Amino acid sequence: MATDSRSTGRAEAPARGATGGRRRAGRRVAVLVGVLVLLCLPPWWTLLAAGTDWPLPVVAAGTAVLLAWAVGFPFLMVRGHRPRSRDDRAARIADTSLGVVWVLWTCSVLGALADLLLAAAGVGGAGRARLVAAAVVLLAAGVLARGHHEAMRVPRVRRLDVRLPRLGAGLDGTRVVLLADTHYGPIDRAAWSAGVTEAVNALDADVVVHAGDIADGTPVQRRAQAAPLGAVRARLARVYVTGNHEYGSEAQGWLDRMAELGWEALHNRHLVVERGGDALVLAGVDDVTAESSGLPGHRADLAGALAGADPDLPVLLVAHQPKYVPHAAAAGIDLQLSGHTHGSQIWPFRYLVRLDQPVVRGLSRHGERTWLYTSGGTGFWGPPFRVFAPSEITLLTLRAGEGG
Structure with a gap:
């Protein structure tokens, strides 16, 4: 049975395009997941896991909060920032939470470095990790309060x-x-x-x-x-x-x-x-x-x-x-x-x-x-x-x- 190579080529072209589109979408999803993991990992480690020895319910609750944010954030961003049909409430939640997580990320990285230096100097003992975690939370809260005031004032x-x-x-x-x-x-x-x-x-x-x-x-x-x-x-x-x-x-x-x-x-x-x-x-x-x-x-x-x-x-x-x-x-x-x-x-x-x-x-x-x-x-x-x-x-x- 004869096959029209031109028809086959036309059929293969959309298939290749669809495959390429799926690959690009897959790469975008992989990048997004990677970014969200990188944003959540330092706060999770410094506040919950790095020798803090919190009770299991505390660790589970903190992990659940970070995981819920990572899953919900992309949907809130899309809903809140669609050009023609913006949902301002979703945008406010997404934007504010992103700022909170970013400041917490920065403070957590600084806290982890401080913990390493204190450990190397033999300072702090068994409770050091909890003190560092508490300091990170207080620092982040202070930075966010001041940062919000700076953003909202004339x-x-x-x-x-x-x-x-x-x-x-x-x-x-x-x-x-x-x-x-x-x-x-x-x-x-x-x-x-x-x-x-x-x-x-x-x-x-x-x-x-x-x-x-x-x-x-x-x-x-x-x-x-x-x-x-x-x-x-x-x-x-x-x-x-x-x-x-x-x-x-x-x-x-x-x-x-x-x-x-x-x-x-x-x-x-x-x-x-x-x-x-x-x-x-x-x-x-x-x-x-x-x-x-x-x-x-x-x-x-x-x-x-x-x-x-x-x-x-x-x-x-x-x-x-x-x-x-x-x-x-x-x-x-x-x-x-x-x-x-x-x-x-x-x-x-x-x-x-x-x-x-x-x-x-x-x-x-x-x-x-x-x-x-x-x-x-x-x-x-x-x-x-x-x-x-x-x-x-x-x-x-x-x-x-x-x-x-």
Whole structure:
């Protein structure tokens, strides 16, 4: 009986695709299980198993709690963070529990190291493991309480001068207020948002910048939390660019919403502000993830943003991620303002953030002309904690001329 090789090939191709899909899914599940085991193992070992000699019911109860979290966490995350149908209650539980487990993991690792050092020094005796376990729990509780307070309060103002040699004398002393990563989300922070607006207005800004990641959710879902941004005051301009999180929650919708609130959306475009007879170009680009979103017209396009701008004028560029700075430096940008890193948000994530970004927070120089300021973030993402990474509202005073 004859066989059509072309038909066989067509039949085999979907089969190979299905097999490959199953393998990829299997790898993802294996990675997830591995991560969850690594997160749970140090707390389990330090608190329950490393010579603590707790009664069996205590060990069983503690093990059951960690196991229940590991099993339930992925389902809560998926349910809580689906782009179109977010369950804010599930998100709050998943995000908060992740922060708790991460801090407990860090404290448990430190506790295990302390236990080894004490054992090597012959300190503590038979009760040492229980004392270490108790210390780990108390330390984690203190860190979490402080970290939650830091995340939920209105940020302190960080002030610094930035000298731009090409800035005209008429613009010397221009006050630029930078917000970034407000991440309006599952926890209703409308009152916090109003507090941020009040703090910004007290700074008497010439320009207010929002460097993206405005929310986790659609403009409809986060309407009340974003509303206070409409009351932000600035003498010359209020400008905004998209962050990577907008591309999971209606990026164009957020551009439209910010325009509705009176902000200029720097969607690969620029505007010029003037003071004292001198001019400054305010330019912005979409986030570097925009092109992969598939949204027509969304990509980081610096050439488009600067099209038609006078090349002799100084340029302040807003780009969500610090790693865009090589493009800024190559174009001779005077100052790039960014966010994205959250200053690492929860220690010791700064060492992982540094693998992806050139700077975690603060002012840095790139190339012959370009300054980059990376905000530590105004809000928080996910776990409602900030550990050794305070939030900020930034006041940058632009200074003209050489020096300093």
